[in-house]
Structure formats: structure tokens, C-alpha cells
Amino acid sequence: MAARRKLIAGNWKMNGLKADGLALASDLAGRLKGAGAVPFDMLVCPPFPLLFPVGEAIKDSPLALGAQDCHAKKSGAHTGDVSPVMLVDAGCRFVILGHSERRADHGESDAQIAAKAAAAHAEGLVAIICVGETEAQRDAGQANAVVSTQLAGSIPQGATAANTVIAYEPVWAIGTGKTATPADVRDMHAHIRAELAGKIADPDAVRILYGGSVKPDNAAELMAVDNVDGALVGGASLKANDFWAIGTSCR
Numbered sequence: 001m002a003a004r005r006k007l008i009a010g011n012w013k014m015n016g017l018k019a020d021g022l023a024l025a026s027d028l029a030g031r032l033k034g035a036g037a038v039p040f041d042m043l044v045c046p047p048f049p050l051l052f053p054v055g056e057a058i059k060d061s062p063l064a065l066g067a068q069d070c071h072a073k074k075s076g077a078h079t080g081d082v083s084p085v086m087l088v089d090a091g092c093r094f095v096i097l098g099h100s101e102r103r104a105d106h107g108e109s110d111a112q113i114a115a116k117a118a119a120a121h122a123e124g125l126v127a128i129i130c131v132g133e134t135e136a137q138r139d140a141g142q143a144n145a146v147v148s149t150q151l152a153g154s155i156p157q158g159a160t161a162a163n164t165v166i167a168y169e170p171v172w173a174i175g176t177g178k179t180a181t182p183a184d185v186r187d188m189h190a191h192i193r194a195e196l197a198g199k200i201a202d203p204d205a206v207r208i209l210y211g212g213s214v215k216p217d218n219a220a221e222l223m224a225v226d227n228v229d230g231a232l233v234g235g236a237s238l239k240a241n242d243f244w245a246i247g248t249s250c251r
């Protein structure tokens with residue numbers, strides 16, 4: 001199997017003001033610099049207004065910067081939106097797309113997510129495309145089918161392991177304290193890996209993250225599961241000690 005370096009990504013969501021974001025990102029950047037060689041990449045995804053100051057604060061460190069969404073167009077009459085080229089200008093290398101909160105709050109469709117991912121790729125950004133079923137869908141035995149449909153609709157032409165990361169985030173595990181069992185995560189990540197064949201040229205090299213109430217006390221077990229290539233972390237990414245502990249749980 002291709003060697004895949006783990007990615008530990010923090011989704012700050014709509015949390016933190018400038019001072020909080022700078023303190024958190026600078027703390028993590030300092031730890032990464034001090035640690036030397038680590039077996040994981042680390043990424044923070046602050047809210048839009050914090051991208052420039054945080055990007056400036058961490059620019060000389062291995063800590064990567066990402067955004068939580070982007071528009072599919074480069075510029076124009078799209079009030080309230082932010083384009084991929086603006087994210088690059090702020091120092092971003094990654095963008096989270098199709099998070100279940102955006103699918104729910106903004107009605108984002110798979111086709112819109114694919115268009116955003118294609119636009120992100122065109123600017124050299126890595127798209128972290130999120131998929132995952134609701135509790136009702138899992139209870140109805142539809143989890144694999146739902147995720148297959150999301151993958152088929154959300155991954156654009158031209159996706160490669162270098163420009164695309166998949167995040168499996170069961171909706172019922174996000175921010176709830178409920179975590180999928182390692183066996184369920186293993187089965188779903190194997191399913192996703194198989195589904196990537198035909199959609200991405202180098203499916204074995206694509207990183208597949210798990211997200212959903214990842215914490216320091218469950219991270220080592222989850223990160224050791226086959227085909228789990230890192231974590232997308234919400235709540236625990238807002239505390240430097242917790243987020244760092246999730247990173248260092250990677251082997």
C-alpha cells in the first residue's frame with residue numbers, strides 16, 4: 001500500500017477573535033517547529049477574517065493554513081462570498097468543502113461542492129471534500145450508499161491524491177461526543193477507498209480523514225485504523241494541548 005502521511009486538520013468553525021486565533025496558531029506553530037520531524041502534517045482552518053493575520057503569524061512554520069469554504073468563481077458579483085484566489089492570497093494551501101454544516105445550513109449540493117473543488121484545484125489549493133451520513137441514514141442501512149452518492153457527485157474531474165483529501169464525517173458524530181466505532185470507521189474508510197477507484201487516478205495515495213468528536217483520549221485508537229490517514233477535528237482543535245495531543249497520537 002502507498003505510504004500516506006497523516007494529516008491533522010483543525011476546523012475552527014465560527015469561533016475565536018483575532019487574539020484567540022493568533023495565540024492558538026502561534027502556540028501550535030511553535031510546538032511543530034520545536035518538535036522537528038513528526039509523522040503528521042498539521043493544518044488550521046480559521047474563520048475568513050482571521051486568515052490573513054494567522055497566515056502571517058505562521059508563515060515561517062510547518063503549520064499549514066486552510067479555509068472552511070470558497071466560491072466556485074474567481075471574482076465578481078457574489079456578495080458575502082470568498083474566492084479560491086483570495087484564499088491563496090491569504091496564504092492558504094487547503095480548503096474544506098462540503099462540510100455537513102454547510103450542506104445543512106446553506107443547502108450545498110454535491111454539484112456545487114464539485115464546482116468549488118474544481119475552482120480550488122485551479123488555484124493550486126488542496127480540497128478537503130467532506131462526506132458522511134446522518135444517523136437516520138445509518139439506522140436505515142444506507143450509510144455506504146449515501147457516501148457513494150456524495151463521492152460520485154462531489155469529486156471533480158482532475159482530482160488527484162495531491163489536490164484532494166476526503167474527510168469521512170458521520171453527521172451524528174460531529175460535535176456530539178458520539179464517535180463511530182473503530183470497526184465502523186474501518187469499514188467505511190475501506191468502502192471510500194474502493195469508491196475512489198475510477199474517480200481519482202491514484203486512489204491508493206488519497207488521504208482519507210476521519211472526523212466526528214475526535215479527542216485526545218480516542219485519537220490513538222482511531223488513527224491506528226486501516227485507511228485512516230488523519231483527522232478533521234472541530235471542538236478539540238480550539239485547545240492547543242488537545243489538538244497537539246491528537247497529532248502526537250499518530251504513529
Ligand code: PEP
Pocket residue numbers: 011169173174175176177211212213214232233234235236
Ligand atoms: C467537524 O466540525 O468537522 C468536527 C468533526 O467537529 P467535532 O470534532 O467537534 O465533532
